[in-house]
Amino acid sequence: MKVAILTGGGDCPGLNAVIRAVVRRGEQHGLEFTGVRDGWKGLLDDDTFRITRQNTSGILQLGGTIIGTSRTNPFKRPDGPKMVMDTVLRHNIGAVVAIGGEDTLGVASRFHEELGMKVVGVPKTIDNDLSGTDYTFGFDTAVTIATEAIDRLHSTAEAHSRVMVCEVMGRHAGHIALHSGIAGGADVILVPERPIDLGDVVRHIRARQRRGRRFSIVVVAEGAKMARSKEATVSDSLDDFGHVRLGGIGAYLAKEIERETGFEARVTVLGHVQRGGTPTARDRVLATRYGVFACDLVKEGRWGMMAALHGDEVVAVPLVEATRELHLIDPKLFEIAEVFFG
Amino acid sequence: MKVAILTGGGDCPGLNAVIRAVVRRGEQHGLEFTGVRDGWKGLLDDDTFRITRQNTSGILQLGGTIIGTSRTNPFKRPDGPKMVMDTVLRHNIGAVVAIGGEDTLGVASRFHEELGMKVVGVPKTIDNDLSGTDYTFGFDTAVTIATEAIDRLHSTAEAHSRVMVCEVMGRHAGHIALHSGIAGGADVILVPERPIDLGDVVRHIRARQRRGRRFSIVVVAEGAKMARSKEATVSDSLDDFGHVRLGGIGAYLAKEIERETGFEARVTVLGHVQRGGTPTARDRVLATRYGVFACDLVKEGRWGMMAALHGDEVVAVPLVEATRELHLIDPKLFEIAEVFFG
């Protein structure tokens, strides 16, 4: 049987480790593989190439994805789904392994349910906000990179007696901010799940000052928003949901903290470096486990399922599980972070 | 209440993170803290000092342990237990938080059961071989360091067309070898749980050679032993259990592989660097969770219990659980590693 592999959505450390693992396990199962260029786009455009043990050798530790990725959704154009199925037929593709996040797996799920595509999934999201699985690969790498940056910011904060605001990834959920904030010894951590009360932030910073700590580290998820004040309308800088209109929440916070406290504040926006480069050891192991498991799902014909981590076990869950709801931070972990606030 | 904290056994990245977390949580609970120098030895010798939020500030990311450690077991001398209890009384110590492995927690458990010491535990073992908990802090750091080393050895192996044998920690269980071997793309992984069949190792290396791969990476746990040959007595270099008498299993293997295959083989023994230095982000989070939880156990008077990780939850288990049996590698994970052998 010929199996197509595609990677969709934002890139993520560990994608290549999954691809390699699928191919190596597939060799044991007697499967052949086709790489689809740039996610679902490659099936739309009929852009595929053979992938083998040889051309996936040595990619375990590489960031990015050797088969490319895109955010193309074939269901967004009228003839898209048919074009994709035509490519599948033309190349005699017996199954598709789709590695991606909410969008990519959502498309996979629709192809499976509406057009009978034989598809299995591997969940991927650097933000770790997919439901159906406890952790996704790439997350540990992002947390590691963010923590190293926070470690570095500490020395500048201390040397200059500054408040350093570090904006990390996390559009809808604050997992990266929470984990890197705990690991980096943040004095305040701000996440999308909890609207920001500027007064609280200021209180923590002032409490430190009183104890002789002349600097503070604030870690904020890019998707965090300001709480809407009860007694007054929010600032013009914010939209109705409390999101900053221009320039990012980190820069906004630094400015507001400086205004409220009189302490010098600076912002660092980590951005794309959080999702690039070699995966951590843990992400390589997780990605490898997912890849082997996904290939077993193909072998067993368990279409419409994806690999997922429950506790320390890799298990099969329906594709629709991944996108059923947002996986938010654990309130108990946030309470642990709060022990160290201020 | 005054609470004593001690760290025993081999040092391990994350010990300071636990200490800091216990102290910070304790501040919320109104507790005071005494650091015990060098594990149980400090209670024997009455060598303690006050630890506070101030002198545990900034230690989250430091390797080692600011209160020192040793392998001293007070039960090994007749008057030991009494001397320890005297120190406890003299300083009006209301509870002891013992952070350590099999030995340290075993001693804690005996003090609790035999002499009524009010003790809670935090499990620590870089080898991850304690039962009662899925993971211990320090393990992820050790795996990370070993994986980075294996990454580096790859380029030398390939440039020189060599077999590189990398000996990692793991006296009784092969967790570090297994995880770093998967993460580092090892071609063979050898663990204490499975006696080594040299013929198998050679077969994998030769199979690679036939496919044009002129180098191989072998990861071996320090505690791995040779299988006893059926048809003949084992070599003089081995004891009755298959352990190498002199010089370590890595060096033995390199020599045997070179002899059997004719390929140049070299050994690297990672040693102490695996247990030193700053903990990974993941280990800092886990150590912090353990520390907060252990302090809560003190607050709640749950003596004889220790913090443990089950799946993604920190829970309480009896101290005796930690030392009940050896936590060996998961055979399913080893099967995943085997997909990539040869």
Add this chain to the structure above:
Amino acid sequence: MKVAILTGGGDCPGLNAVIRAVVRRGEQHGLEFTGVRDGWKGLLDDDTFRITRQNTSGILQLGGTIIGTSRTNPFKRPDGPKMVMDTVLRHNIGAVVAIGGEDTLGVASRFHEELGMKVVGVPKTIDNDLSGTDYTFGFDTAVTIATEAIDRLHSTAEAHSRVMVCEVMGRHAGHIALHSGIAGGADVILVPERPIDLGDVVRHIRARQRRGRRFSIVVVAEGAKMARSKEATVSDSLDDFGHVRLGGIGAYLAKEIERETGFEARVTVLGHVQRGGTPTARDRVLATRYGVFACDLVKEGRWGMMAALHGDEVVAVPLVEATRELHLIDPKLFEIAEVFFG
């Protein structure tokens, strides 16, 4: 003799290594040391404390500066110089070791020449733009951090077929951009010394595209400016010198490249992480050499001199040398970078 040590200007990896080295060498010379808090500000405010071998132990590898830093210039207030000299007299300070950049050393030079202060200097600038010395500590660390970031951006650039613009430090000189660009394999490097010709940048990116390379990495120094077009006035976004008015050169370039080429472009601004955290091995060695040498200058009474690196030798040059002119990039090194453009 009592010697005061101060660190001024932006923080820089290696400051603590210099302080430690001055103190350790000073112990051999029979000197005592006073740490001045927050640069020249500490001498204005009489904010000093004793530093010894004990409280500078273990700081070699720490980023930041344990004595704090600021940009305060005592010559900017009428009574400033007198207040500083009063503090010096009051505490019987026999010499001052000033560690800093253009501003800090400029102030040191004026105190020496105008008020007879016994001062020696250690040059510090992360941008490496001080004259009088080939290299300054902190520079290698900044280049290392920037290179690691560029490595990470490569995988994202490749996976998404994007142009990634990476903005690094370098207000007046492009050393960091040039070194990290060469080390990171940048396809275009833009520095303050050479006004940016957008057409050239676009040509390099298009040339890559024609050879099947679907991504490009552009490294730009924060101080780089656009060339002023001959035939037309520059865009409203730029001032008369070609500097971007709002939002930084990196963001401006990404937008312009996307507009001109149609390729997706993204910007990453590395910011403060480049100057924080543990120094590289090379910077620790250089900082240590500078510290020992500066202490020898004190011992020998060579006031008004500073440590400098010429080739591989640490030598003494007059303080005024450091600020005589800007140390710009070597055109021959830029030509080497150009070999790899496009």
Add this chain to the structure above:
Amino acid sequence: MKVAILTGGGDCPGLNAVIRAVVRRGEQHGLEFTGVRDGWKGLLDDDTFRITRQNTSGILQLGGTIIGTSRTNPFKRPDGPKMVMDTVLRHNIGAVVAIGGEDTLGVASRFHEELGMKVVGVPKTIDNDLSGTDYTFGFDTAVTIATEAIDRLHSTAEAHSRVMVCEVMGRHAGHIALHSGIAGGADVILVPERPIDLGDVVRHIRARQRRGRRFSIVVVAEGAKMARSKEATVSDSLDDFGHVRLGGIGAYLAKEIERETGFEARVTVLGHVQRGGTPTARDRVLATRYGVFACDLVKEGRWGMMAALHGDEVVAVPLVEATRELHLIDPKLFEIAEVFFG
């Protein structure tokens, strides 16, 4: 013109960066390139393959060498030189770029002088012991890896109140020990240039103990040897030159220190990890400069010359310069290290 490239001797981070730079510069000069497999061996065995911009793309940051290396010396077999020259003629090779250390460049020099081969060289030695050049690529990477290891050993040493002996590379010269020892804050540094006086080592460790420092770090080059005692014959463990007969100088020292001081001592032998993996930013820049320069030497027909670093300039020196004498450590730098002993 067709130019052959070969890499000989031990592998070294930066070899691939040199190869890439030669090829990219050569494209500008209109040259074509042939990769010789495994050093001089490939010219003996006629084992070569075309290398181009395409197959050297993306190798800048890779450790090892994509063309392989060996220690084969064609002059060691009677027909060797003729076989090599035949291969050169057969493939119409107009010039050879030899990248290697004492042996490889010595062979290159003989081929140039005795058989008229058109050869240019690039010096390579991780130990930095080649004369004719101030620094070689790979050295900074080795120092960086060794320093990271020493940083890690510090926490174990301190936690356990131990003496940690760290054995690093350096057979004939102590550059790596000296630089990593200074950078890592070693309490004693031992190099081949200065026979080891055990009494001195013990004195430094005891002096620390008296000042309350319960641990020490000893960094020793693998080629260091014991001083021969005047009043007595040296131990049976040593040969006539003071070299340890079995097991390495690190292990010997740890045992002797433990015996003399009663303090627990442990050894770590870093071994092959020092020469593998991705080069530091600095080594990538240096290797790139060497590669571009060597290609220019070819273009200009300056046969028998090699690239070298003098101060901060890359210059041409005769191949014979590289092997004229051993490049030993700078006594002035050792004196700086001694400031921190004990």
